[in-house]
Amino acid sequence: MRIVTILLSLSISLNVLAQDYKFGKISKEELQETYNPIDSSASATYLYKYRKTHFEYSEQEGFQLITEIHERIKIYNQEGFEYATKTISLYKNGSTDEEVSNLKAYTYNLVGGKIEDTKLEKQGIFKTEKSKYRNEEKFTMPKISEGSIIEYRYKIYSPFFSNVDDFIFQNDIPIKKLIAIFEAPEYFSFKLNVRGFLKMNQKKVNKNGSFNLGNDKIDFIKECYEYKLTNIPALIEEPYVNNINNYRLAVRYELSYTKFPNSTFKHYSSTWEDVVKTIYKNSNFGGELKKSGYYENDIDALISSVSDPMKKAFLIFDHVKSRVKWNGYYSKYTNDGVKKAYKDQVGNVAEINLMLTSMLRYAGLNANPILVSTRHNGIPLFPTREGYNYVITGIEVKDDVILLDATSTYSTINVLPFRTLNWKGRIIRESGSFSTIDLYPKQQSKNTTSMMINLLENGDIEGGFRSVKTNHDALRYRQKYNTANEDDFLEKLENKYEGLEISDFKVTNALNLSKPIMESYKFFKESQADIIGDKIYFSPLFYLRTNENPFKLEKREFPVDFGYPLSGQNRIIISIPEGYNIESVPKPKVVSLPDNLGTFKYNIVASENKIQFTLSSTLNSAVVSPVYYEALKEFFNQMIEKEAEQIVLTRI
Incomplete structure (x- = not known):
């Protein structure tokens, strides 16, 4: 053959x-x-x-x-x-x-x-x-x-x-x-x-x-x-x-x-040093950083009574986000200039973040611009001015750099928009020196889900749902929820889970970025268990169960990029119908990826008429090398197989 x-x-x-x-x-x-x-x-x-x-x-x-x-x-x-x-x-x-x-x-x-x-x-x-x-x-x-x-x-x-x-x-x-x-x-x-x-x-x-x-x-x-x-x-x-x-x-x-x-x-761009110098010397980049007269009175009024440098940074960051809206244009260079952007309250990426950098410097912080290539622009492996299409702000503190992007209304300190999470950026200092900065976050984004479920004798379920999201999970949820009509948002959520009926829907901290965002609702869903004779069979995850492994290739040449480290936990308490006993439940299981890349933990505790189920998973690295692809694929296979295992109830 x-x-x-x-x-x-x-x-x-x-x-x-x-x-x-x-x-x-x-x-x-x-x-x-x-x-x-x-x-x-x-x-x-x-x-x-x-x-x-x-x-x-x-x-x-x-x-x-x-x-x-x-x-x-x-x-x-x-x-x-x-x-x-x-x-x-x-x-x-x-x-x-x-x-x-x-x-x-x-x-x-x-x-x-x-x-x-x-x-x-x-x-x-x-x-x-x-x-x-x-x-x-x-x-x-x-x-x-x-x-x-x-x-x-x-x-x-x-x-x-x-x-x-x-x-x-x-x-x-x-x-x-x-x-x-x-x-x-x-x-x-x-x-x-x-x-x-x-x-x-x-x-x-x-x-x-x-x-x-x-x-x-x-x-x-x-x-x-x-x-x-x-x-x-x-x-x-x-x-x-x-x-x-x-x-x-x-x-x-x-x-x-x-x-x-x-x-x-x-000479054009032959080394990274050439690239950085050329960009910084451009009047629409370095020249814009030197301008300060247009904002000085506003910043003086904002931080005059504040002594803590990081509190000043928070105040200035929020001021720029609320004052100047992003017009959707990517660029490392200004278009109409920072002064006009501040006056008109709208600007491109460079105008907003170079303005932010200048204000932070004015307030006494060691702030510098960071060149970024967005995810859709690719990774600049070789020295090239065209490799960077975006700029953010970095505050250099002892042994660390705090990352800021004021183009995103729901971005917070060190929580950048997903578009910027792409390998490394280059921070450019006033002295002319530069260094690479890892743009992938180290801190996990957590999504914790709690559910109280009543399983009905006919296989339907009803109950309450609550989720708490932090960091990038919270950012992405806010971007979707706050920019949508709530009725449309709910319709999409119900359609996502194919016929889920939602009531008493509520979102907390939608605009309070200092706290995790919380979503809660009551729900009803039909046919979530199989009834065969005098037995009921069901997965404890019900409609949240993962049905398909996203990784299908036998071999993968390129990395798996999640964007940021992930942590998820489901805590579910299930009340079983009267007249039934718990015949069997799946056994606990722990699956680990090599080199502490991630874990999956599955545990069930059954009492007389209640089942307490906990499922947690973590991925500790934003990017997984193709060397670990087979292990990652098998990790997801085992997770999906375990989620498919069923609890069996028997009529008394």
């Missing part, structure tokens, strides 16, 4: 390499294909993916970065329709923009045994301004159906030669053939950084190039990198991945320096 699979893969690879992917040359065989022979679960497949990024010179524009794209996608079913929409992200800076040119796109269908093509018209292309620094061009291919092939090509002209978009070699769907080319003149020195777990071959050669400067012809050498890959598997995303793009096969070309004829070296 293995030999057959190898021969099949080899045959497909040879066919792929021999395939002609000239634009518009679609075969009936491609259109007749109903599934990917290597991955039959794929909803779509890149039949061909081509990208070439290179430099062109003109006397009017100088060097421009040109990216040519040609992609052909086969859509197998309706789930694959999402790949018929293409979004192109474009940089801009002031009046200088990246531009899309020569866009040509078709949808191909097999109709009556003949290939029918439908052209993308101009009215199907939409351009929008996403932010001060980003535009977006988007199109959806016409006449899509199951079995369609879409194909498009275009060029991006960019004046920003220091911003080379990553070459992505692995997607959420398979790729049959990929060709990628990067060419750079000798005047540009790039560092190459690779990420991902798949192996790939790179071909590097030097070629001759030239351009005209006035009446002179300038010859130069260009470095050329070429990648050819076939049958690249889809990257399957499992739960608890902080950003799947961190593990996708990709190559990044980071500009290190430029050296043009008759000019000096110009």
